[in-house]
Amino acid sequence: MDAQQNTLEIKNLTVEYIVDNEVVKAVTGVNITIPAGKTFGLVGETGAGKTTTALSILNLLPLPAGRIVSGEIFVNGQNVFGLAPERLREMRGSQMAMVFQDPMSSLNPIKTVGEQIAEGMRIHRGLGSKEALIEATKMLEMVGIPGSRVSEYPHQFSGGMKQRVIIAIALACNPDLLIADEPTTALDVTIQAQVLKLIRALKENSRMAMLMITHALGIVAEVCDFVGIMYAGRIVECGTLADIFDDLHHPYTRGLFGSLPDIENRRVELKPIPGLIPDPMDLPPGCAFHPRCSYARAECSRDLPNVKWLSDTHYISCHLYNETSENKL
């Protein structure tokens, strides 16, 4: 595949935090490629390193604690880490934008939503304030809010509407890459359905690539093309939506699916993953999942599993697949 086609390429990213003089490995050796127009779902539980990965792309890691140890991130072929601060600022907003989880705290309460949408367009597209406001009205309508509400303040909007406003702000400059960190987690089910529909519609109508961070496999099934399952800072399994949902292989991926109640059959018992999510300050040796894994063998607690490609799109990092290509699960 031509590198030019990929909107986002993360190569071997490793990020650490220094907390109380101790090293916390937040992200280790992560590779993600998203072609234009496609959506990649990054799935994992608390502390898996999803948000850290996202912040690294924008080069917005909390300083001085956060540190990129190795790796490269290319957005539209440009290495984000090599850019001068001004150039990077220019890229944020115009080429890449981020939507955060909490719609309540992401908006400035003393500015109208119109001003907040227009701000990015004035900075990045050089529009005058009047033009920008007209554009902002169009953006509001695009996300399903009547344009007449452009001069209202955030507190006059409900949670679902605020999240749409945030999406409108993120999209104001037609970014090539949208990073959405749990964009619907704080919303009610029926409102979530509306926002997901909006996200799907945006996807179909543009060449925008999207990195969708979530813990909900149901949402992944709905909007993503590719899926990466993250555990303790590493991507343990990655593939297309069909690879993961029809053909899942990693014991952790199995565990995640087994933990979800079956909506069709309420009698099906839950099969939770035993044990606790590991403390990133004190990761188990070898495969970090081995203490919770029912298939764990001697080498699992000793060596880190290699990446095994099961097909052109599907890879997995688990000792069960190392000797033969036959599926063990």
Add this chain to the structure above:
Amino acid sequence: MGETLLEVKNLKKYFRVAAGTLHAVDDVSFTIDQGHTLGIVGESGCGKTTLGRTILRLIEPTSGEMVFGGKDLRKLGTREMRYMRREMQIIFQDPYSSLNPRKPIAETIEEPILLAGLIPDTDKRFMRVLELMDTVGLAERLINTYPHELDGGRRQRVGIARALAMNPKFIVCDEPVSSLDVSIQAQILNLMKTIQRDTGVTYLFITHDLSVVNHFSDDIAVMYLGRLVEKAPAEALFQEPLHPYTEALLSAIPVPRIHNRRERILLKGELTSPINPEPVCRFAARCTKCMDICTKEEPPLIEARPKHFVACHLHKAMVS
């Protein structure tokens, strides 16, 4: 089994707010049988949390009755009510704010036993604490730890141990798993099921998560803006939802599957709050099947099918 443990009759809780009167819980009635689980589902602001607190009289109701084990809770004096609290407990949503950060977890679990004066002997009481920790799957070595040293799942286990301390007959579970990670969520749900099987405790399970409530409850009640709009056995509700809101709610669940996906019913509009509500159907403004009568009259809760109750003008009461 099969005996009614709790009967809630015409329960109302109104709050006075700046904009008027908020009908947080409005004329809600239902019964729960002993050893069963009733799930209460709804979106934010539907009054499900207020309902749970009101039943336990942690919030005093505006009007209505709660008959628990044959006694009307609202008629009990302060002393009797304190005595009654042994029988009815609550598990909270947020395992971070529901434990006193300055107390080691053993003290938190011990406190209800201490207050009830059930086991005056310190050592015996302590053994009971260890027994409870064992029941909820907390290692003995954690006894001296403080809440901030534990992860969410373990904290929630402490909360469950506290609720179980006096062998209650009834536990209100207010979103007990919604702030936990998926893999931990399943552990806690299984634990709560095991406890129910072993002790025969009755649950009122409040949640916004439809797939969890389906898995966990025998009966499900759906609330919308303070009203109970539908109540039925879990299978019936999921197979044949009668209320258009329930239907939309069910169709909105993101299902972790990529084949045979259901058709979505997208609701228009946003959730509002029931401040000074008109005597009409509260769902009418967002309903895809809204009729003339819906904006004129409030539909009563009727039994449309055996054991299947609904408050919607589309349905007629069953002729018995």
Add this chain to the structure above:
Amino acid sequence: MMPASATARPFTTKKEFYAQFKKKSIAYELWLRFLKNKTAVIGLVIFGSIVVVAIIAPWITDYKNVVIKMNIAERLQPPGSNHWLGTDELGRDILARIIYGARVSLVIGISAIAVSLLIGLVLGGAAGYYGGRIDSIIMRAMDVFLSLPDVLLALAIIAAFGNTKVNLTIAIGLAFSPKFSRVVRSAVMGVRDNEYIEAARSIGALDWRIIARHVLPNCIGPIIVQVTLYVANAILTIAALSFIGLGIQPPTPEWGNMLASGRTFMRDFPHIVMAPGLAIFFTILALNLLGDGLRDTLDPRLKH
């Protein structure tokens, strides 16, 4: 034969069980965190030494024969080997008077704040926990007091009841109590809405138990910080009152009245006012450093 359940465990009492584990306390963890804060440790060391010196004052010097005994022959001597800080206008050793002055300032300052803390805990606790009408009544009354300057309020009380150490303590205590009520109230309100308070109610705990066991222990952080800062304030107020002649009366040494009596000689003998001035300065500075340090230690709640 022991019952089966007891044989399953290697212990049968709480004590035996705890013997298996090292007990660690929150206080110890906080202490370690406090030690990391350099300025706060400096504050603690300075304030600690002042307290120690005040306590052992009778063994360092003699109150009757040195501190209050006039010795005109040696008046207004500059600092030297006989009198490290020199002597005052009546020939008394300034160092000895500073040391005894610390006793007065600290005792009155701390007990006055204890009085206002007690009032603040009761009134602010009730206002914060119950809210509503109780809150409005208490806090409006406090607002009235707050609108008067502390010194003026203390002055009025002393003027009405006479100028004794006890009255001075009560006067300053009362003058500061509205501030504590506010601090306690807002701390209580921050804790009140936590679910563990509701949990305590759901297991049948009475209000007084909830306030004493669940609410107040969780408010202790901000309250301790305010205590240190207000002790500094109270010491300043005593000094101010004594300076204008309404606080501690000579010959009892107090930093404020030492400043006042020395000011006539200030031009020619600056050491007379320098010593009490610096004593006040270091005490207040130490308490403020300590207060800020405690705030940093206690404020970011026991987060990891």
